[in-house]
Amino acid sequence: MTRAVRFPRGVLAAVSMLFVSAPVLYTQQAPAPAAPHDAAYYAFRNATTQPPPHPDTPVFKLSDDYPHSPPHPLSEKCPAAECPWLYVDVNFDPTFPKDGKSIESPKWHGQNWDVYLQDILNYVKEGQTSDLNNTDGWRIEVNHHTRWYNVPWMAYDSTAGREYVHGTTNERTAQLAELIGPEHSPHALLTMAGESDACKTKYPWGFESWSVGYYNEYGGYVLGRSIPATGVPQMSEYLGTPVPAGLPFPQGTVVVKILTSSVPPECVPYLAGSPAWQIDRHAYSQAHGYACEREVQISHVVQMDVAVTDSRSPIGWVYGTFAYDGAVPGTTFWDHLVPVGLQWGSDPWTFPAVPRGSSLPLQQSVLNDDIQTFQHLGCMGRLAGPVDNPQSSCTSCHASAYAMPRGAITTMGTNAPPSFGFSGMCEEYSQENANYFQNQEAPQGFPGGLFPGVVTMDTSLQLAVAFTQYGQFNTDHHPARCVDPNQITPPAPREAALARGRE
Ligand code: HEC
Secondary structure (H helix, E strand, C coil): CCCCCCCCHHHHHHHHHHHHHCHHHCCCCCCCCCCCCCHHHHHHCCCCCCCCCCCCCCCCCCCCCCCCCCCCCCCCCCCCCCCHHHHCCCCCCCCCCECCECCCCCCCCCCCHHHHHHHHHHHHHCCCCCCCCCCCCCCCEECCEECCECCCCCCCCCCCCCCCCCCCEECCCHHHHHHHCHHHCCHHHHCCCCCCHHHHHHCCCCCCEEEEEEECHHHHHHHHHHCCCCCCCCEEEECCEEEECCCCCCCCCEEEEEEEECCCCCCCHHHCCCCEEEEEEEEEECCCEEEEEEEEEEEEEEEEEEEEECCCCCCCEEEEEEEECCCCCCCCCHHHEEEEEEECCCCCCCCCCCCHHHCCCCCCEEECCCCCCCCCECHHHCECCCCCCCCCCHHHHHCCCEECCCCCCCCECCCECCCCCCCCCCCCCCHHHHHHCCCCCCCCCCCCCCCCCCEECCCCHHHHHHHHHHHHHHHHCCCCCCCCHHHHCCCCCHHHHHHHHHC
16 A cells, blocks of 8 residues: 655755755656646635536535624624524533432423524525525525625545535545544444435445535634635634634624435435435446546435534534434425434533443433434434434534644644544543543633644634645645545445444
8 A cells, every 4th residue: 555655844845955966866857747726726716626618507606705894793792683592591501410319411392492493593594495406505695695605725625625516525534434444444424324224235335425514704704814815824812822813703603514415315215305406426336436536416415504603602602403304294495304403512421521330411412302213313312413423423523623723734633633533432431532522612722632733623624624725735735636435435345344243
């Protein structure tokens, strides 16, 4: 196996100086490099691949005309008419066992959590089509004003970068297979909650999920400050700590993410009738799985994630998710979008952040117990969505959003937290699990002190992607060649992993 070796830039400079003093070594001339593009080009291009000259699909345009000021002064709280969820009476405080009495987890109904998520949904669906159809996709304008903005730099990566139809990026979580090794094949990542056994056999390579995220004006204002028109990420200080300029995200920030899956609806009955989007995704063959080459194919919208800032939350954020369910009554897409739950922390008092014997019932996840059609749980019942890794959870993965500043290379698990997992994730009480299932709030560092160089992205993994991509650009000056997705993950067809599971 060959591996690219990366030298620190100083080393390369020193090596090339040696060559300059010994010109006789230049016997083999390298071909002249193609004209280089600058950071702004890569940061703000619409997609990794270009649409054909006469596309018969929608064509994605990056929403990057970021507002120069927030909709309301940041000294004022987002008004109730705009951000009603911030005014919903919910209790973010954990309770602990006292006087031998046991404690209970939060309840979906009766404690206003259902109201909280419904208020966010009402805001998010404003101005969208009733069927979230392929032609309109996600509309960025609401009442003639741009409400929704994208994160730059996500069209840099040749393998997983934005495609041109809806601007989605691929989430085959490559790093996981590398980090935890083939014997722990993360096949669960590529399956769908509720997938039939027949489909597991029929689709041995699993399914790809492609998704696209949008920030509202409060978030867009911050994005424009942290990554200005030059495309070069900027830093500033918050509470004496280096942070990307404009961070943390102010109250009023809302982020929405639409997730699609290549799974055919006949494999997961609850997807019947879900929006069918054209996605320019990796070509698939039964024999070889997914390839670099891209092809416009149908995917279905399976999940919609939201995240909002709320100063009452111990991490400054609340994460929520919805799943499509064709079985519930209703005529519009939104009628079929079932709330799954909310999470405002990673429950550091619950296994695997503590030993099993001292584990408490969950206090920072609340799940909609009306759902019966499919399983949707993360580690020990923490919140995760149908296409998410069931050994993680929304806030634990997002709490690991850190990246190297100033154009340095970010490598998850080496100089940055292992967002996608590590050996033993959710399996045993360990320092790694305690760090991963922990609560910190920007500008605090990642728990455990193992990654001193990184800076907080205030839970934004898209911003972490942007910083990471800029670091690669700053080092290599051009995107790495696409790696056939099946070369990255899964290391073996899912069949093999399933067989191992049966042994
Ligand atoms: C194992 C890791 C992981 C888990 C678990 C996870 N996410 Fe994410 N999420 C990501 C990554 C990586 C991105 C950025 C890449 C992208 O959007 O394509 C992201 C992006 C997002 C975004 C866009 C804003 C941002 O932070 O970049 C939202 C909102 C979001 N996720 C919500 C959720 C919710 C809600 C859940 C739980 C139901 C969840 N996520 C679970 C990895 C995770």
